[in-house]
Amino acid sequence: MTVTVTGRAAAEQAASSSAAPAPAPAFPGLPEAPRAAHWVGPDLVAWRATGGGEASVALRVSYTAGLDEADVIEFPLERVEGGLPAEVRARFPHLRGSACFRLAASLPDEVLDLALRSQVVAVAKDRDGAFLAHTGVQMSGVLDACRRFDGPLGPRVLPDGRVEVRVWAPTAQEVELEVFPTADGPESVSVPMERGDRGEWAAQGPAEWLGRFYAFRSRCYHPTTGRVEALVVTDPYSRSLSCDGRRSQFVDVDDPSLKPEGWDALEKPALHSHVDASIYELHVRDFSAEDATVPAGRQGKFEAFCELGSDGVRHLKRLQAAGLTHIHLLPVYDFGSVPERETDQAVAEVAGGFAPDSDEPQARVLAVAGGYMRPPRQVGGAEG
Secondary structure: EEEEEOOHHHHHHHHOOOOOOOOOOOOEEEEOOOOOOOOOOOOOOOOOOOOOOOOEEEEEOOOOOOOOHHHOEEEEEEOOOOOHHHHHHOOOOOHOOOOOEEEEOOOOOOOOOOHHHOEEEEEEEEEOEEEEEEEEEOOOOHHHHHHHOOOOOOEEEEOOEEEEEEEEOEEEEEEEEEOOOOOOOOOOEEOOEEOOOEEEEEEEHHHHHHOOEEEEEEEEEEOOOOOOEEEEOOOOOOOOHHHHHEEEEEEEEOOOOOOOOOOOOOOOOOOOOOOHHOOEEEEEEHHHHHOOOOOOOHHOHHHHHHHHHHHHHHHHHHHHHOOOOEEEEOOOOOOOOOOOOOHHOOOOOOOOOOOOOOHHHHHHHHHHHHHHHOOOOHHHHOOO
């Protein structure tokens, strides 16, 4: 199964299906279950299991997500009397009261590495080996403890002029870089990525990569589907993206041509204490969408803030004179349900004249819901 998830396409894909794909079995003979266990350190697991009535507890690991019973490896766990250590409870206060289990034997790093890139299920059995309980295992704790990476991530230009890109993906089984000459064209070049010992993947290429676009083709276990999936994703550490966030772009953030005039000489006013901040929250579109003193092509856009003589900017200056120190702009990131190209955007026309109890205004908004909200059943909740 191959799933393509890139920026806005992710939301479109979710919205196009009224039901999520049926998850694969956790392992042969075991139905899917919520991930209620937490692997919190190299050898510690927290789980509100069966209340102590089990004869044995173990982690079952499958690199292929249970597609082959011979692939399953089991690591026995031993209950730790007294519960989780104090330092673990301090890091994960929501796990207070969970039973604590320790791996019966420390895992060599290569075995731990395999487990972190696999499906992992905690199981409790009776004396006859029958399953009493099982649950998926959340991995964030052990990933932070054993695969934390503090090096550079995303694209950058090396001292020799070559271009490098790194992504932290410690649970991925494979990652390949796809380099595209254009933002939309299908042509691409596949570049193998080398995996580091902290779960980071890296690839290097010539300076000609600058300005080109890229994505990662990865293979990893996905807890939502319960399967090992092939995914095409953008770079979470992107410096630039194509329209609608469909592809990442190689850029040099130190390139003078990409800097606004006066960028390097800009000095922000000193803030001696955070309590001195007076913050005004401002919606980018609402600031100028109906401001007749802003040119039509800039209304509702970031460029409206460059119109120093507009009504909106003059109002901000009056607020500054009255003590305003900071402006919080939102939204400033891509969000999947609104196309960036105006030709792709739909706006609800809701003028006056409707009866107070009319359903027509809401119907007009829902007709172009992508720009306002999605029904909760499609993406798990309204977007705004």
